[in-house]
Amino acid sequence: MGVQDGATGPAAGLLRMAMEQAFNAVMITDAQPGPQGPRIVYANPALCQMTGYSEAELIGQTPRILQGPLTSPEVIQTLRECLQTQRFFRGSTVNYRKDGSPYVVEWNISPVKDEQGVVTHYVSVQQDISAVTGAWATSELLAKALDAAQDAVMIANAQGEIEFVNQGFEQITGFSRVEALGQSPTILKSGEHTEAFYARLWQAIQSGQTFRAVFINRHKQGHLIHCEETVSPIRGPDGTITHFVSLIRDQTARARTEQTLREQATRDALTDLLNRRAGEWALERAFLSAREGHKRFCVILTDIDHFKRINDTWGHPVGDQVLQRVATVLRAGVRATDSVVRWGGEEFLLVLPYCEAAAAQLQAERLRARLAEVDHAEVGRVTVSMGVAELRPHETLASLIERVDQALYSAKHAGRNQISLG
Structure with a gap:
């Protein structure tokens, strides 16, 4: 033919x-x-x-x-x-x-x-493309050496398409050669870095400089991996940049150790709840676990009603006692797998993994009613307003927090001492 x-x-x-x-x-x-x-x-x-x-x-x-x-x-x-x-x-x-x-x-x-x-x-x-990939494609010794390396090696062309990865890349990222070749390095993008970070990277390597940084990448399975990465440009005979080579070292274990040390000092001094930083870690872990396992995940944002009036009328020591009382009730009213966070000022965030919206609403109502039953010796009856939200499919963590914050605002705007579902 x-x-x-x-x-x-x-x-x-x-x-x-x-x-x-x-x-x-x-x-x-x-x-x-x-x-x-x-x-x-x-x-x-x-x-x-x-x-x-x-x-x-x-x-x-x-x-x-x-x-x-x-x-x-x-x-x-x-x-x-x-x-x-x-x-x-x-x-x-x-x-x-x-x-x-x-x-x-x-x-x-x-x-x-x-x-x-x-x-x-x-x-x-x-x-x-042997002229481009040359040595690693034709030299069995070099190919074996690259594959034996525990660190990851990734080569991308000037258009940003991956042309080579070694076994170290597969082990560190979870992506096989077949899955990586022809793709962009953005398959590792986690969303943890700003656009300005990537702009600095691109500006450096386009100008012929080597870029070094700790990248927070995302493994194929969805969890974060902390990588010490060096990206260098490769020039052709005419001086034009033809490729970029990335050497990647997995620093996730060290990052987890550092995280553990940080968590030892992440309790709020007044309420003994998780502080804001530890709460963000708990949020991220619950979020990734829910997404990887396709499980339900809810948050409850709680705010003490008229707290400024309490501080202004009875003083900050009494306000601190109210915060401690609310923290005690919240901590006693959740499951062992849940997290209670001093989110800021008089706000508390409850992180509820493996929980759907209906159950979270019932939980919030029980806590609201229990807090309303307690009379403080000086202040009297203290109430709270609550927002409840469940993670939606493909939703970001930032979007979830924004929705629960709006739900809390709705509850307070509607008269306080009530619950609103976001």
């Missing part, structure tokens, strides 16, 4: 000339499954030059003729799955020339459908 089959006129001639003169290698196969997969029906001169095979030697063969010991089974499996589901494929692996020498190929495959929508062929556009 020639590339002009099924087409006539000047357009067909132009198409053939374009294919014959194309810089990139082009292969067309049929869509017959067969025991060995589709068969090659067209190969342009660039493909023949890249592989060392003549067109006659390729026609009728399967693309497996180009595979060998270092060809990635994972990449080939992903390719097959894409073809079976009629999806576009893009990937990179090691192929072999006719003389047995390996080369690194980057290629994409698109299905071709007839007028009835039936896939009849696949067109593959390929490029030999």
